[in-house]
Amino acid sequence: MKLPDHFLRYFLIATVILLSGILFVIVQTAIIHPGIEKFGAVELRAQAQYHNATIIPFMASVYPRLLFLNAGVALFILMVPLFWVWVWWFRRDFLDLTVVFMQGTVCILMLALGHNSFSKIYISYRLLPLPVITTMYLPHGWLEMLAFILAGTSAFLCIDALRSYLKENGNSRTLHPGDICLFILGRIWKAGVIIFVLMAVAAAIECWMTPVLVESALQAAMLNT
Numbered sequence: 500m501k502l503p504d505h506f507l508r509y510f511l512i513a514t515v516i517l518l519s520g521i522l523f524v525i526v527q528t529a530i531i532h533p534g535i536e537k538f539g540a541v542e543l544r545a546q547a548q549y550h551n552a553t554i555i556p557f558m559a560s561v562y563p564r565l566l567f568l569n570a571g572v573a574l575f576i577l578m579v580p581l582f583w584v585w586v587w588w589f590r591r592d593f594l595d596l597t598v599v600f601m602q603g604t605v606c607i608l609m610l611a612l613g614h615n616s617f618s619k620i621y622i623s624y625r626l627l628p629l630p631v632i633t634t635m636y637l638p639h640g641w642l643e644m645l646a647f648i649l650a651g652t653s654a655f656l657c658i659d660a661l662r663s664y665l666k667e668n669g670n671s672r673t674l675h676p677g678d679i680c681l682f683i684l685g686r687i688w689k690a691g692v693i694i695f696v697l698m699a700v701a702a703a704i705e706c707w708m709t710p711v712l713v714e715s716a717l718q719a720a721m722l723n724t
Contacts, residue, residue, distance in 0.1 A: 502654050509651070510648060512652075513648045513651030516642070518640060520613020520614040524618050525617070527654065535622060542678070543717060543721050554713075555710040557631055559706060561706065566699055569643060569646075570635065570695050572647075574650065576605065576692065577654050578617075580608070580658065581683050587665060588670075588679075595629065601661075607649075628723075634709065638704050638708055638709050639708075642697050650694055653687055657687050659684065664682055
């Protein structure tokens with residue numbers, strides 16, 4: 500299957516923006532919370548007991564909520580910037596400015612996502628052993644990251660396609676707002692399905708596999724402490 504034109508460019512842009520948000524919140528957290536010391540044997544044992552008694556039963560029951568929360572955020576990034584098209588509908592000479600607003604909105608949402616979603620990484624890293632951190636974030640996190648980056652990438656690609664569509668059809672007297680909606684849906688529905696599937700798999704891993712892996716990692720860490 501051939502990738503859309505400029506896919507790699509926008510994929511890299513979305514990745515850099517998301518990582519910038521993550522880096523910013525890590526630095527911010529490090530400044531706000533200096534001098535955090537790693538858990539000792541007593542703290543690790545308490546963490547393991549809390550994880551076994553509270554986290555595992557809780558995660559096993561929140562799959563639908565977690566799926567629709569994460570998928571909703573990704574689809575929000577994919578679709579919301581496109582609502583700027585209604586500025587163009589009332590001011591046809593604002594097409595270039597409208598495109599800038601769309602692209603800027605994607606950038607802001609990706610940056611905010613990285614900042615708001617990864618605020619606990621630094622604290623977890625300072626408190627817990629590396630194997631625990633790895634099992635806590637990696638099994639499901641790479642799928643979530645990929646889905647979020649694809650959402651930003653697809654939004655950029657749809658904005659490009661929408662700009663060409665409006666330049667070609669903007670002066671047509673038969674153009675209807677519904678035509679624009681159908682064009683947008685036609686451009687993003689495949690990406691939306693892929694994002695939802697990735698989030699479904701990631702949520703399943705996070706709810707039923709990640710807690711078990713974290714429990715094993717905590718047990719191993721206590722043996723080594």
